[in-house]
Structures are given as C-alpha cells and as structure tokens.
Amino acid sequence: MTPAATTRLYRAFFCTLALSLMLQPGPAAADCAPHIASVMAARDSGQGRPVDGWQPVTLPDDWSLRWPGHDGSVWYRLQLQRPCAGTAPASALVIHYLIMAGEVFINDSLLWRDRHLTEPLSRSWNSPRYWVLPETTGAKAEDIVWVRVAGVAAQTPGLGRVSVGHQDAMLALYQRELWRTRTLSVINLTVSAVLGTLALFVWLAFPAHRMFGYYALTSICWVLFGLNTLATEAWPFPSTEAVARANHLAYILFIASFCVFTWRLLALRHPDWLEKGLGMLGLAALGMILLVPGWGPLRLAGHLGTLILLLNILYVIGQALRRRQPEDYVVAVTFLLLITIAVRDLLVLAGMLKSDYVLTPYTCLLFMVMAAVLLGVRVARSSRRIERFNQELSDAVDQACTDLSRTLEKEHQLAINNSRLQERLQLAHDLHDGLGGQIVRSIMVIEQRDTPLQNDRFLSMLKLLRDDLRQVIDSGASATAAAPATPAEWAAPLRYRFANLCDALGINLAWQVPETWQTPPSALQCLLLARLAEEALTNVVKHSQAHQARVTLQQHEHALVLRVEDDGIGFDVEALQGASLGIGLDSMRARAERMGGTLTLHSCPGATVLEARLPLQDR
Amino acid sequence: MDTAPPLTGEPTLPSPVLIVEDDPLIRRRLERILRQVGYHPDMLCHAASLAEARQHQAAQSTALALVDLGLPDGNGTALIAELRAADPTMGILVISAWSTEDAIMAALRAGATGYLLKERDDLEVSLSIRSVLRGGAPIDPFIARRLIGELYRAPPVSEDATLSAREGEVLLLVADGLSNREIAERLHISRYTVESHVKHIYRKLAVSSRVRAISEARSRGLLDG
Numbered sequence: 024m025t026p027a028a029t030t031r032l033y034r035a036f037f038c039t040l041a042l043s044l045m046l047q048p049g050p051a052a053a054d055c056a057p058h059i060a061s062v063m064a065a066r067d068s069g070q071g072r073p074v075d076g077w078q079p080v081t082l083p084d085d086w087s088l089r090w091p092g093h094d095g096s097v098w099y100r101l102q103l104q105r106p107c108a109g110t111a112p113a114s115a116l117v118i119h120y121l122i123m124a125g126e127v128f129i130n131d132s133l134l135w136r137d138r139h140l141t142e143p144l145s146r147s148w149n150s151p152r153y154w155v156l157p158e159t160t161g162a163k164a165e166d167i168v169w170v171r172v173a174g175v176a177a178q179t180p181g182l183g184r185v186s187v188g189h190q191d192a193m194l195a196l197y198q199r200e201l202w203r204t205r206t207l208s209v210i211n212l213t214v215s216a217v218l219g220t221l222a223l224f225v226w227l228a229f230p231a232h233r234m235f236g237y238y239a240l241t242s243i244c245w246v247l248f249g250l251n252t253l254a255t256e257a258w259p260f261p262s263t264e265a266v267a268r269a270n271h272l273a274y275i276l277f278i279a280s281f282c283v284f285t286w287r288l289l290a291l292r293h294p295d296w297l298e299k300g301l302g303m304l305g306l307a308a309l310g311m312i313l314l315v316p317g318w319g320p321l322r323l324a325g326h327l328g329t330l331i332l333l334l335n336i337l338y339v340i341g342q343a344l345r346r347r348q349p350e351d352y353v354v355a356v357t358f359l360l361l362i363t364i365a366v367r368d369l370l371v372l373a374g375m376l377k378s379d380y381v382l383t384p385y386t387c388l389l390f391m392v393m394a395a396v397l398l399g400v401r402v403a404r405s406s407r408r409i410e411r412f413n414q415e416l417s418d419a420v421d422q423a424c425t426d427l428s429r430t431l432e433k434e435h436q437l438a439i440n441n442s443r444l445q446e447r448l449q450l451a452h453d454l455h456d457g458l459g460g461q462i463v464r465s466i467m468v469i470e471q472r473d474t475p476l477q478n479d480r481f482l483s484m485l486k487l488l489r490d491d492l493r494q495v496i497d498s499g500a501s502a503t504a505a506a507p508a509t510p511a512e513w514a515a516p517l518r519y520r521f522a523n524l525c526d527a528l529g530i531n532l533a534w535q536v537p538e539t540w541q542t543p544p545s546a547l548q549c550l551l552l553a554r555l556a557e558e559a560l561t562n563v564v565k566h567s568q569a570h571q572a573r574v575t576l577q578q579h580e581h582a583l584v585l586r587v588e589d590d591g592i593g594f595d596v597e598a599l600q601g602a603s604l605g606i607g608l609d610s611m612r613a614r615a616e617r618m619g620g621t622l623t624l625h626s627c628p629g630a631t632v633l634e635a636r637l638p639l640q641d642r
Numbered sequence: 643m644d645t646a647p648p649l650t651g652e653p654t655l656p657s658p659v660l661i662v663e664d665d666p667l668i669r670r671r672l673e674r675i676l677r678q679v680g681y682h683p684d685m686l687c688h689a690a691s692l693a694e695a696r697q698h699q700a701a702q703s704t705a706l707a708l709v710d711l712g713l714p715d716g717n718g719t720a721l722i723a724e725l726r727a728a729d730p731t732m733g734i735l736v737i738s739a740w741s742t743e744d745a746i747m748a749a750l751r752a753g754a755t756g757y758l759l760k761e762r763d764d765l766e767v768s769l770s771i772r773s774v775l776r777g778g779a780p781i782d783p784f785i786a787r788r789l790i791g792e793l794y795r796a797p798p799v800s801e802d803a804t805l806s807a808r809e810g811e812v813l814l815l816v817a818d819g820l821s822n823r824e825i826a827e828r829l830h831i832s833r834y835t836v837e838s839h840v841k842h843i844y845r846k847l848a849v850s851s852r853v854r855a856i857s858e859a860r861s862r863g864l865l866d867g
Contacts, residue, residue, distance in 0.1 A: 489761050515783040515819030520766070522821025527769050534819075564765075 055107035067096035115193035120183035143257030153197035177318035237284040244277035559587035567591025656705035657685035726753025751851035778837020786816035
C-alpha cells in the first residue's frame with residue numbers, strides 16, 4: 024500500500040469515527056466531552072523529551088513523509104481537554120495503533136511502555152491500547168499525553184489514530200478495534216490452520232489427492248503470512264527488517280501456492296509458458312526478497328505479488344465463468360465476492376461509502392471455507408464413484424463367473440459330445456472288425472456251398488454273430504477303451520458265467536490267471552482273448568461232455584498265451600472244417616491272425632487243447 | 643445240450659407265472675423253458691402290454707413275473723415297481739434284451755429279484771429261472787461291481803439298506819468271477835445261502851433306492867416331513 028493510500032485510508036477512518044462520535048452524544052454532552060486540542064511532533068534527540076523542533080501534525084501520522092529517511096524515535100505531544108472534569112463520567116484514551124513500538128506518558132507519569140524500543144523493536148502496529156485516565160487534580164482541565172514512537176522510515180512509522188472520550192464509549196471503541204485487529208485474525212488464522220492441517224494429513228495418507236496438498240500448502244503459507252498481524256515482538260528475527268523480509272517471503276509463497284491451488288482446483292488448462300512465466304516471476308520476487316538489500320526491492324516484490332494475485336483472481340473468474348460447471352460457478356462467485364468486497368472496502372476507505380467497518384479480513388476466511396467445501400464435495404463424489412465402481416466391479420466379476428461357468432459347461436458338453444463321437448467311431452470300428460467280418464464270412468461260407476446248409480450250422484453262425492454283437496455292446500457300454508486292470512478282472516465275467524454253467528452241468532472248470540499284467544495288453548487284445556475263451560468254453564459246455572476243464576492265461580516275454588483244455592470226447596480237427604463246431608473257431612483263428620497271433624487246436628479223445636498266442640508290444 | 647432236465651426235488655413251483663412280453667417268439671421260448679423247468683401250461687399267463695399286465699394283476703395275484711422292459715405302452719420298470727409294492731414276496735425277473743447295465747440296475751432298484759439276458763442260450767436262461775425258483779437271484783460280476791459301489795462302499799442311507807459283512811463278501815467274490823459253488827466253498831456256506839444272500843442284496847438295493855427317492859422328494863418339498 025502506498026503511503027498516500029494509507030493516508031487516505033486513515034483519513035477515511037477518521038471521518039467515519041468523527042461522524043459516529045458526533046452522532047452519539049447529545050449537544051449538551053458534546054460540550055462536556057473530552058477532546059484532543061492539538062497534536063505536535065518532534066524528532067527524538069536521545070535526550071528525553073525534545074525542547075524544540077515541535078511541529079503540528081494530524082493523526083494518524085506518518086513521519087516518513089515529513090522527515091524522510093528518519094529511523095529512530097519521534098515524540099508526540101497530545102493536548103487533552105476535559106471541560107467537565109470531576110462532574111462528567113471518567114475519561115478514557117484509546118490509541119488505535121502505533122508503528123512500531125512506543126511508550127505513553129500522561130503528564131509526567133508513565134502509562135505504558137513496549138518491551139523493546141530499540142531493534143529488534145516490539146510490534147504494536149496492530150494492537151489497540153485503552154486506558155482509563157486518572158482524574159485531574161484541582162481545577163486543571165488540561166492534560167498532556169506524551170507518546171514516543173520508535174520505527175523505521177520504510178514502514179510508515181508514526182502514531183495512529185488516538186481517541187479520547189467517556190469511558191464507556193472508549194471501551195466499546197477499543198473492543199471493536201480489538202475484534203477487528205486481533206480477534207478476527209486469530210479466528211482467521213485458526214480456521215486456516217485447522218483446515219490446512221486436516222488437508223495435510225489427508226494428503227499424507229493419500230498422496231494421490233494432490234489437491235489436498237496444495238490446499239494445505241496454501242493454508243500454511245497464509246497462516247505464516249498472517250502471523251505478522253498477531254506478533255507483538257520481532258522474535259525470532261533479529262530486526263524489524265528481517266521480520267518484513269520473512270513476511271514478504273510468506274506472502275509470495277502464499278500467492279504462488281494460491282495460484283497453483285486455484286488452477287488445480289478448477290483443473291484449468293493453460294499454456295505451459297503461463298505457469299512457467301509466473302513461476303519465474305515468483306522466483307524473481309523471492310530472489311529480490313532474499314538477496315537484494317534495502318527496502319525498495321522488498322516493497323516492489325510485495326507489489327508484484329499483489330499484482331499477480333489480483334490478475335490470477337480475475338483469470339480464475341474468467342475461466343470459471345467460461346466453463347459453466349456448478350463448482351466453477353461457486354469459485355467464480357466466491358472470487359467475485361472477494362473482488363467486490365475489496366472494491367467496497369476501498370470505496371469505504373476512500374470515503375465514498377459510509378461504513379464503520381471493512382470486510383476484507385473476512386474474505387480470506389471465506390475463500391478457505393469455500394475451498395474446503397469444494398474439496399469435501401469432491402471427496403464425497405469420488406468416494407461415491409469408488410462405491411459405484413466397486414459395485415460395477417463385483418457385477419463384472421459375477422458376470423465373468425457366470426460366463427466362465429457357462430463356457431466350462433459348454434466345453435464339458437463339447438467334451439461329452441466328443442467322447443460320444445469317439446465311442447461311436449469305436450463302435451463302428453468294432454462292428455466292422457468283428458461282426459461285419461463275421462457276417463461277410465458267413466455269407467461266403469453259404470455261397471461257396473453246393474448243398475443247402477443244415478439248421479444247426481445256421482444256428483451256429485447266428486449264435487456266433489450274436490456273441491460278437493454282445494461283446495461289441497458290452498465293450499461299448501463300458502465306455503472305456505482301456506484294458507482291464509488285472510487278468511482277474513479280465514476273466515471275471517466269463518469265469519462267473521461259465522462256472523455257474525459248468526456247475527449245473529457237472530463240469531469241473533478251473534481257471535489259472537496271473538495276478539498282474541507283466542506287459543499290459545491292448546483293449547482290443549483283451550476283447551479278442553475274451554471272445555476266444557468264450558467260444559472255446561461254449562464248445563466245451565456244448566459238445567465235449569468233459570468232466571474237467573481248465574483255462575490258463577500265461578504271460579511270455581513277447582506274447583500272451585491263452586489255453587483252454589478239457590478231458591472230453593474230443594473231435595477230428597481235420598473233419599471239423601465246415602462243421603458247425605468249426606465255424607466259430609475258424610472265425611477266431613482268422614481274427615487272431617489279423618492281430619499277428621496264432622490259434623492252434625489239438626484234439627483226441629480225453630484231451631482237447633486250444634491255444635491262442637497273441638504278440639505283445641512293448642510300450 | 644440246449645435243454646435241461648426238469649427240476650427235481652422242487653416241492654412246489656410258485657404259480658401262476660405272469661409273462662409280460664409283447665414278442666410272441668420270445669414269449670413262446672420262455673414258455674418252453676418254463677415247461678422244461680416243470681411248469682404246466684395252465685400255470686402260465688401272459689400279457690403283451692403294461693395295460694394287460696395291470697388288468698391281469700388286478701384280477702388275479704401272481705407268484706412269479708417275467709417282465710420285458712421295452713413294452714408297446716411303456717417301460718417295464720414302472721410295472722416292476724407296482725408289482726413289488728403290491729406284493730413284497732413276489733419273484734420278479736427282468737427280461738433284458740441288449741440292454742445295458744443301467745437298465746438292469748434300474749429294474750433291480752425298482753424291486754426286481756433278478757434278470758434274464760434274452761440273447762443267452764436256453765440253458766443259461768433256465769439256470770437263471772431255476773436260481774430264482776430256488777429262492778436265489780441271478781447276478782453277474784458287472785452287476786456285483788455296481789452294487790459294491792452303491793451299497794457296500796457308499797454311506798448307508800438306512801438301517802434296512804445296510805449290507806451285512808457276509809453280503810459284502812459275496813459281492814466281492816462275485817465281482818472277482820467266482821461261481822456260486824466256489825463262493826460257497828470259500829465262505830463255508832451252502833450254494834443256496836449264497837443265492838439267498840444275493841436276493842437279500844437286491845432287496846436292500848430296492849430299499850436303498852426307495853429311501854433315497856423319499857429323501858430326495860422331501861428335499862424338493864414334494865413330501866411333507
């Protein structure tokens with residue numbers, strides 16, 4: 024703020040106050056009201072109160088206008104008049120502020136003194152003071168208030184407004200000033216600090232929420248900057264100038280973080296050079312503050328920061344209005360309010376609007392709260408989005424599970440169909456190899472005969488076909504192309520069936536099969552061996568009239584040997600060709616040979632041996 | 643040796659016998675075998691369909707029934723279940739054509755006391771019938787294996803359906819292919835006892851199936867309780 028502006032500002036304050044004071048007391052009381060008759064100022068020579076060099080001044084006073092470059096102390100002499108002393112209510116004195124440190128005497132007695140009147144100076148620039156004046160002695164209705172102010176030329180040093188009046192009015196004035204200068208700051212900074220700390224912890228816990236980080240940074244810079252309004256001592260800084268530098272530093276950092284925060288909050292897209300340029304400007308300001316000695320550059324950096332801040336606010340308003348999103352409107356409205364309040368306060372200060380108070384100190388609070396609300400809304404929205412996402416995710420998982428099980432089901436069905444197809448192929452193959460071949464053979468046997476076939480031969484042929492068919496059905500029904508796990512399992516069905524038959528017919532049938540396979544035969548070989556055994560045993564049961572019969576399965580190194588022997592009546596092997604008995608055996612021999620095996624038959628009364636040998640393939 | 647001598651030592655043959663078979667050829671064959679076993683033609687009745695069989699059953703009780711599975715008006719398994727429900731002691735034989743194990747098992751579950759494979763020679767068919775008449779029941783290793791899985795190894799569904807240790811032994815030996823005589827020797831019991839065990843096993847299979855059916859019906863809410 025330029026000195027001229029400052030003057031205007033305080034003049035405006037003075038006018039409003041004067042107005043209010045004129046309105047308060049009635050005309051009669053006005054005559055009795057204590058008032059300041061004159062104010063004089065003189066530079067301190069270091070020898071107590073100056074004797075000469077007094078000049079009349081008006082309060083608030085900025086001595087740097089009168090004595091440019093004067094760092095040190097200035098004495099102020101205020102002449103108080105209390106016309107109705109003794110009868111009127113007690114009088115009180117309010118010093119609105121003084122820059123920087125000071126001491127106050129009434130007549131010759133010390134009323135109050137700052138702790139440090141030499142560097143580092145105490146800071147009373149934002150602290151109103153209030154004293155009830157002692158009753159005047161005797162008839163003297165005039166008091167002199169001496170105020171010594173210590174300050175530096177660059178910081179508009181001098182005595183601020185001073186008010187005297189009746190105690191109650193002054194107390195009210197003091198409290199109003201106290202609220203405006205200190206309490207409001209405390210509230211402002213406390214709220215900012217609390218919100219900033221919350222945001223900081225949110226950001227620490229969720230670094231992805233960068234917005235909270237920017238908010239925390241902005242708040243902290245604001246609090247650091249604002250502490251200046253509450254500090255009453257320069258500590259921990261060594262001088263008033265150091266305090267000013269630190270304060271400017273915090274100000275520039277605040278503006279920088281504020282700019283970045285507002286851009287991110289609105290997710291503004293702007294050219295890179297803009298941000299970079301602003302960053303360079305900020306760095307330049309910081310450099311000026313930190314590195315260039317003297318007050319001039321410091322003040323320049325401050326003004327630069329203020330300019331950036333105002334431009335950014337206008338820029339953000341423009342962008343927000345352009346985008347027409349509800350949240351952006353909130354930001355735009357808030358910022359417009361900020362600007363409006365600033366303009367209004369300027370008008371008030373310029374005396375063009377009549378008001379007792381300014382609103383600007385509230386605006387930063389307004390912004391902080393608005394930003395916090397926006398952040399809260401965003402968090403709520405994103406957590407709702409996450410909830411919705413979770414719901415969608417779990418729906419998607421359910422869907423995927425359903426799809427998967429459907430696919431598996433389909434694959435399973437496909438596998439079943441495949442295995443059915445495989446079975447049918449196998450069945451067709453079996454029919455072709457066994458039954459089909461046998462039918463062709465039977466046809467040929469009948470065709471090549473000159474004489475009609477006898478019934479029993481027909482029957483034999485048909486029964487052979489039947490047994491073949493039964494085997495195809497059984498092996499198909501088992502649905503496994505695997506060979507039986509053990510020889511006993513291979514033998515079991517035949518063994519049980521013929522054992523019961525032989526029991527009924529008085530034939531003693533014995534089985535000799537090994538415990539385990541040495542080289543497991545193929546399923547096809549097992550089937551053929553079973554058919555062979557069945558055919559041989561059928562012959563034994565039907566024709567042999569044997570008392571003893573034996574089935575032996577032997578495992579040789581490269582062959583599997585099945586022997587069926589009985590002690591029956593036997594038959595002429597040569598004469599068997601073409602007989603009904605021979606049809607089955609002929610067929611079996613042909614099949615064994617197709618599989619690379621042999622079938623031999625020896626028979627004489629009392630000893631018939633059928634031996635089948637199938638080669639085993641090493642696997 | 644397609645024929646066997648008539649049964650001797652049979653005090654009385656259970657009669658009348660109901661043959662439920664729609665194919666006249668097969669029916670005549672069965673009648674012939676039954677006559678060889680010792681039946682008089684008067685003791686044999688026949689039905690060509692489920693409806694006729696039910697009619698006959700309503701008019702006259704039956705001691706032994708031979709039931710074909712594929713009948714013109716339905717599956718014989720249903721008839722077996724009805725006959726079993728009407729008379730728990732009746733002998734019921736399934737006449738199976740080229741049927742698979744599953745069809746035979748279904749008939750046994752419905753309450754059949756045995757089965758005949760109709761493609762087998764007369765001798766074997768008559769052996770099966772004789773076995774039933776002796777109070778036993780025909781069985782094969784593949785059926786034994788199925789029964790072991792269903793009754794012996796599976797957790798019992800009820801007291802009535804639990805196999806005794808001896809019944810389990812019989813099943814295991816049948817599955818290994820031993821004849822009834824061999825089993826009898828192995829277990830030091832008579833052949834008739836072996837056959838009677840098989841009959842009991844079939845009965846337990848039917849009980850087990852019924853219990854399962856009831857509990858299934860309950861679990862689906864088709865039955866109260």
